[in-house]
Amino acid sequence: MLTAVEGYYDGNQIIMDEDINLPIGQRVIVTVLETKESARAQKVDLKKYMGRGKKCFKQMLKTI
Numbered sequence: 001m002l003t004a005v006e007g008y009y010d011g012n013q014i015i016m017d018e019d020i021n022l023p024i025g026q027r028v029i030v031t032v033l034e035t036k037e038s039a040r041a042q043k044v045d046l047k048k049y050m051g052r053g054k055k056c057f058k059q060m061l062k063t064i
Helices: 036-041 052-063
Strands: 007-009 014-016
């Protein structure tokens, strides 16, 4: 079972906003959200990916 919990990194550890009892050794998954600054630094050229679905579909039909 997965439980989503919001929190923040204080420089040393991740602080969860909710009080959840975790036993020592409990496995967790951490997803790091991009900040606005890092998202701006990576400009993705979406035109590079447009229309790929149609091309891939046509290639798939040729192989069938």
